[in-house]
Amino acid sequence: MIKLPKFLTIFAMIVLFPISAETKETYIPILVPITGFLSLEGTAQRNGAIQALDEASSSLKIKYEVSDTSTSPEIAVTALQRALSRGKPVAIAAPIFGTQMLAMLPIAKRAGVPLITVSGTAKLTELDNPFIFRFFPGDAVVKVAHARYVTEVLRAKRPALLYQTTAYGQSGYSHLSKALRKAGVPLVFEEALAPSVKDMLPALTKLRASKPDVILLHLHSTPTALAIRQARNSGIELPIVAGSAMHQPSTAKLLKDHQLRGVCAETAASPISETHPKLIQFTTEYKKRFQTLPDAFALAQYDGMNMVITALRSGAKTAMDIRNWLATNTFNGLAMKYKSDGKGNMGHDATIVCYDGTTKTPKITKKYLNVDGTFN
Amino acid sequence: MSSLYSRDFIVTLIIILIPLCLALNTDSYGQRIMTLSGIYAIAAMGYHLIFGRLGALSLAQGCFFGLGAYSAGLIGVHFGLSFLTCLLFAVIFTALVSLIIALPVLRLESHYFALATLGIAQVALLIAINWTEVTGGANGTYGIPQLDLFGVELSSSNDVLILVWVILIIIVSLTFWIMRAPFNYQVTLLKDTPEVAASSGIDIGRWRLTFFIMSAIFGATAGALQAYTIGVVSPATLEFQVMVSILAMTVIGGKNHPAGAVIGAILLTHLPEWFRFLETHYLIAYGAALLCTIIVAPSGIFGLFEKFIIRNPGYDVKSLPSKENKAVSDANSTSLEIQGLSKTYGGIKALKNLNMTLTSYQIVGLVGPNGSGKSTLINIISGLQRQDEGTIELDGSFIENTASYKRSNRGIARTYQTSLRSSDLNVYQAILACSSNQHNLKHRHNQTHAILRNSRLISKTEIMVGDLSTADARELDLCMALATEPKILLLDEPAAGLSSSEQRFLSTKIRHLAQSGISILIVDHSMDFLLPVVDRLICLDQGSVVAEGVPAKVLADPKALKLYFGNARS
Numbered sequence: 050m051i052k053l054p055k056f057l058t059i060f061a062m063i064v065l066f067p068i069s070a071e072t073k074e075t076y077i078p079i080l081v082p083i084t085g086f087l088s089l090e091g092t093a094q095r096n097g098a099i100q101a102l103d104e105a106s107s108s109l110k111i112k113y114e115v116s117d118t119s120t121s122p123e124i125a126v127t128a129l130q131r132a133l134s135r136g137k138p139v140a141i142a143a144p145i146f147g148t149q150m151l152a153m154l155p156i157a158k159r160a161g162v163p164l165i166t167v168s169g170t171a172k173l174t175e176l177d178n179p180f181i182f183r184f185f186p187g188d189a190v191v192k193v194a195h196a197r198y199v200t201e202v203l204r205a206k207r208p209a210l211l212y213q214t215t216a217y218g219q220s221g222y223s224h225l226s227k228a229l230r231k232a233g234v235p236l237v238f239e240e241a242l243a244p245s246v247k248d249m250l251p252a253l254t255k256l257r258a259s260k261p262d263v264i265l266l267h268l269h270s271t272p273t274a275l276a277i278r279q280a281r282n283s284g285i286e287l288p289i290v291a292g293s294a295m296h297q298p299s300t301a302k303l304l305k306d307h308q309l310r311g312v313c314a315e316t317a318a319s320p321i322s323e324t325h326p327k328l329i330q331f332t333t334e335y336k337k338r339f340q341t342l343p344d345a346f347a348l349a350q351y352d353g354m355n356m357v358i359t360a361l362r363s364g365a366k367t368a369m370d371i372r373n374w375l376a377t378n379t380f381n382g383l384a385m386k387y388k389s390d391g392k393g394n395m396g397h398d399a400t401i402v403c404y405d406g407t408t409k410t411p412k413i414t415k416k417y418l419n420v421d422g423t424f425n
Numbered sequence: 426m427s428s429l430y431s432r433d434f435i436v437t438l439i440i441i442l443i444p445l446c447l448a449l450n451t452d453s454y455g456q457r458i459m460t461l462s463g464i465y466a467i468a469a470m471g472y473h474l475i476f477g478r479l480g481a482l483s484l485a486q487g488c489f490f491g492l493g494a495y496s497a498g499l500i501g502v503h504f505g506l507s508f509l510t511c512l513l514f515a516v517i518f519t520a521l522v523s524l525i526i527a528l529p530v531l532r533l534e535s536h537y538f539a540l541a542t543l544g545i546a547q548v549a550l551l552i553a554i555n556w557t558e559v560t561g562g563a564n565g566t567y568g569i570p571q572l573d574l575f576g577v578e579l580s581s582s583n584d585v586l587i588l589v590w591v592i593l594i595i596i597v598s599l600t601f602w603i604m605r606a607p608f609n610y611q612v613t614l615l616k617d618t619p620e621v622a623a624s625s626g627i628d629i630g631r632w633r634l635t636f637f638i639m640s641a642i643f644g645a646t647a648g649a650l651q652a653y654t655i656g657v658v659s660p661a662t663l664e665f666q667v668m669v670s671i672l673a674m675t676v677i678g679g680k681n682h683p684a685g686a687v688i689g690a691i692l693l694t695h696l697p698e699w700f701r702f703l704e705t706h707y708l709i710a711y712g713a714a715l716l717c718t719i720i721v722a723p724s725g726i727f728g729l730f731e732k733f734i735i736r737n738p739g740y741d742v743k744s745l746p747s748k749e750n751k752a753v754s755d756a757n758s759t760s761l762e763i764q765g766l767s768k769t770y771g772g773i774k775a776l777k778n779l780n781m782t783l784t785s786y787q788i789v790g791l792v793g794p795n796g797s798g799k800s801t802l803i804n805i806i807s808g809l810q811r812q813d814e815g816t817i818e819l820d821g822s823f824i825e826n827t828a829s830y831k832r833s834n835r836g837i838a839r840t841y842q843t844s845l846r847s848s849d850l851n852v853y854q855a856i857l858a859c860s861s862n863q864h865n866l867k868h869r870h871n872q873t874h875a876i877l878r879n880s881r882l883i884s885k886t887e888i889m890v891g892d893l894s895t896a897d898a899r900e901l902d903l904c905m906a907l908a909t910e911p912k913i914l915l916l917d918e919p920a921a922g923l924s925s926s927e928q929r930f931l932s933t934k935i936r937h938l939a940q941s942g943i944s945i946l947i948v949d950h951s952m953d954f955l956l957p958v959v960d961r962l963i964c965l966d967q968g969s970v971v972a973e974g975v976p977a978k979v980l981a982d983p984k985a986l987k988l989y990f991g992n993a994r995s
Contacts, residue, residue, distance in 0.1 A: 117704065122657045126655050133454070152655050216564040216565075
């Protein structure tokens with residue numbers, strides 16, 4: 050027992066860890082899921098944010114640090130508390146995972162810090178929280194475009210849907226099914242799949258039995274690739290219109306070119322498909338820096354952070370200044386023109402990209418501008 | 426002095442209070458991490474009970490955590506009740522759910538139990554995701570109000586930290602109270618050798634139910650606190666990852682001690698934060714750190730602490746009372762009547778219409794070749810196995826359908842061919858664990874002392890049972906059986922592995938026990954040991970009695986001679 054106090058003191062010293070004091074630099078934490086089932090999207094978010102902040106560092110003193118939010122709200126809230134305790138952030142790059150955002154929103158509101166996110170979960174901007182700014186068009190935009198492409202361009206009459214059991218999946222399902230019903234083309238089949246499901250054949254078999262004329266997917270990246278591969282391998286050659294995960298180069302990498310024939314996806318943008326010089330420059334820089342191709346999430350986060358940087362350059366100094374600037378100004382980003390609809394929805398355009406079966410770079414097939422009428 | 430105020434409790438309290446005091450002086454982030462540590466320590470405390478102490482691999486602790494989070498969160502959001510009301514609701518609701526689950530699940534053993542509890546957790550997760558009208562689906566439920574106490578909102582991280590850790594201290598105190606002597610020894614015996622526990626009068630079902638429900642209550646408390654500190658409850662609280670975290674905290678901290686749950690929770694909550702600077706690689710560092718901990722401290726960090734810091738490990742070792750005690754057994758004349766006992770294993774008949782009577786003051790020897798049904802008979806009398814047909818009557822009451830622990834409480838005790846080899850109890854604790862539940866703790870200590878005074882183990886009370894010699898282990902088996910105050914004592918090969926002098930000591934002891942009124946049935950292959958000590962000998966073959974009577978009569982029986990002793994002797 051003589052050694053007990055000594056041991057406990059050492060143990061307590063290990064537990065105690067000092068927290069660094071705030072810095073004079075402009076502090077913008079990047080809190081995104083870089084591990085777990087949203088790591089592809091989260092990594093794209095991180096890369097987009099870092100590229101924007103690094104580009105601005107020549108004229109602005111910006112300090113940023115990346116924290117993983119993984120896939121639970123608890124970790125996201127902890128990361129947010131950590132960021133808030135380390136300084137006075139003027140804005141925070143916030144996770145794509147809607148459930149995490151729901152947990153972070155009240156804390157951000159209390160702290161008065163705007164969250165810059167690309168999460169598509171509709172609920173986020175329906176809570177009257179003035180500190181959320183979503184730079185990826187929400188489901189109210191992209192799912193309407195998704196439904197319009199299916200009904201207006203493909204002229205499908207019997208769509209069947211596989212969606213994810215996550216918040217992302219349920220939100221997308223809700224908006225997509227509603228838009229299809231509104232267009233008079235209700236779903237003939239629907240099934241929710243957990244992100245952990247690897248064998249999709251049972252669901253695909255049931256789907257085929259419902260005799261659809263188009264397959265709709267609203268799944269995360271890997272499940273999207275699995276569903277398409279297993280559909281094609283089991284002889285299902287129906288057109289597939291997937292969610293935004295399918296536009297990601299990392300998703301296309303998981304499939305062979307011929308499996309991508311007849312596959313389309315809704316998205317906010319497809320940087321690798323664009324021909325505008327600024328977008329080509331963005332893509333080149335991104336690829337050089339991160340050894341991977343950018344997707345719409347990277348671009349949207351890049352645009353979001355650039356709007357924050359523009360606010361700083363326009364004289365905004367505090368988090369509240371930034372929030373007010375974001376809420377009232379229009380910003381011409383690389384992907385689209387951004388403007389808050391009063392609830393924090395900044396993106397209002399959607400794009401449909403399609404693969405022709407010979408390359409993994411999709412072609413822009415259709416653009417739906419100002420879908421929700423914000424710019425009217 | 427009870428366990429509550431014992432050294433162990435004080436050590437645990439110190440392990441709680443030091444980091445708490447340090448955390449009170451850190452910033453809100455440090456306090457938040459310590460708040461989470463406290464929450465997970467509460468959940469791990471429940472897991473310490475069901476897994477660490479009872480050895481049942483329940484995979485439902487994460488489910489109870491999630492149920493607590495959902496029930497408290499939903500009530501808080503929809504009815505605006507105070508936190509304590511929501512916490513109480515969550516605890517009661519989860520306890521009731523665990524009770525319903527326990528009825529079918531607790532009948533299962535080992536991996537079947539683990540799989541069943543895992544299945545329940547998966548069902549709960551599916552309900553949380555798909556019952557969107559109530560749970561909010563995959564988004565979960567948000568807008569859970571801030572923690573409050575008696576109408577006062579706990580807005581500062583300091584207040585939340587203190588509340589959580591005060592609840593943790595209450596939970597730890599409750600755990601020590603549940604695990605007070607001699608119940609802690611009974612539970613250890615139950616974990617290590619359930620058959621011995623059952624035949625020593627310990628109600629396995631009651632303990633498993635109690636610990637399962639307590640683990641659910643602790644899990645629900647932790648879940649409710651987590652929901653209120655985050656402000657959101659989502660299916661993530663029900664995911665398997667939560668279960669794995671709680672399991673890892675319990676094991677790495679030290680599953681055999683409540684302090685281990687606290688240490689594990691503090692460590693595993695802080696580790697990812699310490700490695701944050703590694704960005705995407707922090708999980709590798711986290712995993713490596715856990716692996717190193719397991720290699721360096723296989724019995725957990727507290728186990729290491731016990732080994733090197735606390736020089737005399739062990740729970741609540743009592744000094745032996747010096748008071749004189751009453752006789753081991755006050756047994757009056759008793760009798761055990763067996764009628765028409767039959768038992769079949771597949772196509773093999775282990776017992777065939779067997780009749781037998783055991784009476785007080787009498788020692789009966791049971792002999793027969795291997796497979797003749799001797800051990801089956803003892804197992805059936807003690808309740809570990811059920812007969813296919815026949816009756817067993819103890820002092821006028823039929824007990825053939827009575828549970829093993831109840832038979833023990835009615836006076837049937839036994840020893841086993843294989844001695845107790847539990848590593849977590851010392852000699853004194855093992856005997857105390859078997860002492861009759863009908864007496865208070867003081868009486869049980871006195872009784873234990875009395876048994877030891879008549880034993881060679883009197884000078885070995887603090888030796889761990891796993892370190893005993895074969896002879897001492899046999900002696901301990903007998904002492905444990907005597908602690909249940911038996912009227913009928915069944916000894917299964919008590920002389921196996923003993924030297925001649927040790928057998929003589931045992932013979933003398935058995936005779937003394939019979940003289941005190943106990944009826945004794947001995948199964949043994951050593952005729953040199955058996956014949957001088959028994960009053961009556963029964964020879965079994967293929968489940969039937971082939972010869973019975975005084976030893977001389979049986980020895981003269983040609984059938985017995987041929988079957989058991991072989992033709993050479995005849």
